[in-house]
Amino acid sequence: MGATLEIRNLHVSINDTPILKGVNLTINQGETHALMGPNGSGKSTLAYALMGHPAYTVDSGEVIFDGVDMLELEADERSRLGLFLAFQYPVAVPGVTVANFLRSAINARRKSENPEDPGITIPDFRRLLKNKMDLLGIDHKFAGRYLNEGFSGGEKKRNEVLQLATLEPKIGILDETDSGLDIDALRIVADGVNKLKGPQLGILVITHYKRMLEYLQPSFVHMIMDGQIVESGGPELADEIEEYGYKPFFAKHGVEATED
Amino acid sequence: MSDRQLTAEERSLRYINEEYLEKYGFHDPDDFYAIKSEPGLSEDVVRWISAIKGEPTWMTEFRVRAYHEFLKKPMPTWGADLSQIDFDKIRYYVRATERQESNWDDVPPDIKQTFDRLGIPEAEQKFLSGVGAQYESEVVYHKIREDLESKGVLFLDMDSGLREHPEIVREYFGSVIPLTDNKFAALNSAVWSGGSFIYVPPGVHVEMPLQAYFRINTENMGQFERTLIIVDEGAFVHYVEGCTAPIWSTDSLHSAVVEIIVKKGGRCRYTTIQNWSSNVYNLVTKRAVAYENATMEWVDANLGSKITMKYPAVYLIEPGAHGEILSIAFAGDGQHQDAGGKVVHVAPNTTSRIISKSISKDTGRSSYRGLLKAHKGARNIRSNVVCDALLLDPAARSDTYPYIEIEEDDVTVGHEASVSKVGEEQLFYLMSRGLSEAEANSMIVNGFIEPLARELPAEFSLELRRLIEIQLEGSVG
Incomplete structure (x- = not known):
């Protein structure tokens, strides 16, 4: 049976400022999930907190990976258990x-x-x-x-994907791997990730834009706003965001729009 | 070793990690010494050292003049703190054996065992052209490969050099570093013993390195080796020195003088891997002169000692000469490495490069102190100085004292300095790939010194990395 990453009601703050305000998300090995959201919604915070960056304080909640309480572990231990983070800024x-x-x-x-x-x-x-x-x-x-x-921006991201390929984690988080790439570089990086997709790899793609998702074809799309996942669905959610932007969702979920 | 067994003074030495103790910290029984001077220095002691060595009068007089020069010169206060050195407590001459051997089996067992444990005979077999091993004041073993000997390469201890080649020694001894140069060069000139004497005839390339190994065994010992290297026209030699000492609760003094002459088209590389225990004051004067189209390279790695003050120098005195100083310093808890280099462009069309990399850990302090000087008339010279410092802990300290004195217009001089801290982001990045914090730290440090380490022959590069590894582990335990 594959491993599962289970995030339960996760609250995370940086320098006493709450960023994540109760995130719930479950990713199984073999699945591809996308996490979208406006700037400042907590996307990268989630990525760093899952990997165990010391500057991110977990105030409450649980992260269970393959049956193990991850929050007790250092970053290197999390990595050795099979979690991987492709950095936005390596x-x-x-x-x-x-x-x-x-x-x-x-x-x-x-x-x-x-x-x-x-x-x-x-x-x-x-x-x-x-x-x-x-x-x-x-x-x-x-x-x-x-x-x-x-390294150029593209080389950095390809290097992250090479590490993902070589270390063969169970779950890989791609934190805005598409940022700063032109369309050709993006295609190369996305092609690389596609080649790694399979029953042994669960992926959480964090992105602002739909472009990356057109290549990766996630089965699950989530939207994060103000530190909470407010919408979850299939690829159609990404289409909706692409078409209308985040604005309608701010109103729908009673969230004040952040500067983009 | 538990804390309770340590005296207060020893506790201050705790930063010497257990591995150093295990590997180098052993000391031999001291009941077998042939000659051991009483602590303290006087003109009588100086004359006595010269007398037991049976030296010519000019050398005795040189020593006595140097002794008075030493007395006259004030303690240098511009660098590291030397106020704790007590010259009256030091033994200036200690001889363990009556004679020098060229076969390890003839070296007294206790001493041979020391060098066996340090891996010297093994290294000699594998990758060296010749080995000298100095124990306290005297060289106890010396050997050079026969093929080099037949080409006229001289590799002797300095005392034998003076005995067997007095005309060469008299011509060059003190010619690069005069006895008046500084307080510690004067002290060395007064009480010197041992060290290497090397002469490479014109056109001869000594392909594999010559190595000298220096070992202090006695407490409160002063080791004052004196090295003179002459590389004749178009010749090449790579000389390597290593050094260790046991950990005593009182301080020892190591104060060497190294003079090098590289003649037209010759090349000399001098590599030091300094690993004294952390109770040794290491105050060394090293200087080379490079003639037309000659190259002098200092590779100076300082890992051990309590305080090191050492700035290998190159004087480029004829056109086309090139000088290079690669300096690596690692200052662990309580250590102060005041290192760097000096390049003096005397002649036109000369080039130089200084690269310094220092690492400071815990309360360690490393200073880069460098002088780049161009005399009037030294036109069309190029020089580049790069010094990078890496701080591993918040209490670690790094200072840079770059002095540049240019008396000529037509010069190209580059100077870059950087200080970086092992950052949270770097550590996190490496740890997120499964490396432990210690492994990540070690990887960052190894990467930092890589540009210098790769300039060394593989064996020494490996040794350097291993010693740095030991230093890094030091504070964890």
């Missing part, structure tokens, strides 16, 4: 190659399962990484570049 780590980084990440997982594990051999790792880069159409030279250093 951080540069000078001097650390993409390959070295990914190999360390794989070994960290293996060691947490078995402390005696000697880690993946270099030939095995090379093969794995090559396969993943070929799958995503990424130049092999990429592996030798320093992590996110001097």
Whole structure:
């Protein structure tokens, strides 16, 4: 049976300012969900809080992943359990190659399962990484570049997808992976994610725009406003938002419109 | 080691982590010493050192002059805090054995065991052209590969160099760093013992490094090795030095002088991996002169010691000379690494590069202190200085003191400095991929030093990374 990420009545604040005000959402391995919402509605806060960023304080609620209470765990433990966050703004780590980084990440997982594990051999790792880069159409030279250093916007996002492909999480959250990309870069990144879709991967795509969703075809679409999920439906919800914007929904849910 | 067993003073040394204790912190029994001077320094002690070495008169006089120069010069107060050094408590000369060997089996077992534990004989087999091992004041083992010897390469300890090649030593000794240079160079000139003497004949390339290893074993010991390297025209040598000491509750002093002459078209690389225990004052003067089209490279990694003050220098005295200083400093809890480099462009058409990377952890403090100088007439010179500091903890400190003195117009000088903190965002990013906080920290630090580490031969790069790993683990335990 697949893993489930279950978010129950989650309240999160930053510097004592409440941002999430009771989010409920369940994602099963193999499903693709989209989370849409206007600026400042709490989309990225949800992503960071799920991954365990120390600046985000969980005030109440529960996050259960694969039967484990995630809120007790550090970010690295959450990752090793099979949760992944593709960052909107990936951080540069000078001097650390993409390959070295990914190999360390794989070994960290293996060691947490078995402390005696000697880690993946270099030939095995090379093969794995090559396969993943070929799958995503990424130049092999990429592996030798320093992590996110001097990467273009598109390269950063492709690098996030490469990590998603290599680490094979159970649930992957894509935090505005489409932001800052032109239409060609967006297609390449979305194609990559599409190739990873399957029964082993649950996806939560966070986005402002429908464009990304046209590629990814989520079965479930949710709308977040003022820290709560106010609408959930199928792809038609995304169409509705695309056509009318968020305005009608502000009125419908009695939420004051935020500056966009 | 539990806290209760530690004296107050030892507790202050707690930042030396257990791994250093295990690996380098052992010390040999001290009942086998052949000669051990009483603590304290006087003209008599200086003359006595010279006498037991059977030196020529000019060297004895050089020492005595240096001693008086040492007395005259005030303690430098412009850098790290040296006020705790008590010159009266130091033993200036300690000899463990009567003779020097060229076969490890002949080295006294206690001492051989020390170097075995440090992996020196093994390294010699694998990737070195020659090895010198200094224990306290004297070099106890020395060996160079025969093929190099037959090409005329000299690799001796400094005392043997003086005995066997007095004419070369007399010509160059003190020519790059005069005994009046600074208080600690004067002290070294007065009481020097051991160190390396290297001469590489014209056109000879010593492909694999020559290594010297320095070990202090006795408490309150002063080690004052003296190294002189002459690279003749078109020749090349890579010299590597390493050093460790046990952890005593009282301080030791290491004050070396290294003089290097690189002649026309020659190249010298001098790599230091300094890993003294955290009760050693490490106050070293290193300077090279580079002639026409010669290249001098200092790779200076400072990981250990209580206080280090060291600024390897290159004087570019003829056209086409190139100087390079790559400095890495890691200041752990309670340590102060005051390091950097000096480049003096005396001649036109000379180039230089200084890259400094420092890491400060816990209450560690690292300072970059650099001088870039261009004399009048040194036209068309290019120099680039980059210093980056990484702070791992809120209490860690980094300072930059870049001095630039340019007396000529036609120069191109670049200077960049950056200070970065290991940020929450970097850590979170790496941890979100499954790395523990310690692994993430280590990855960031390793990445930070990568541009310098990759300039080293693989074995030394590995050693450097391993030592940094030990330093990083230090505060966790």
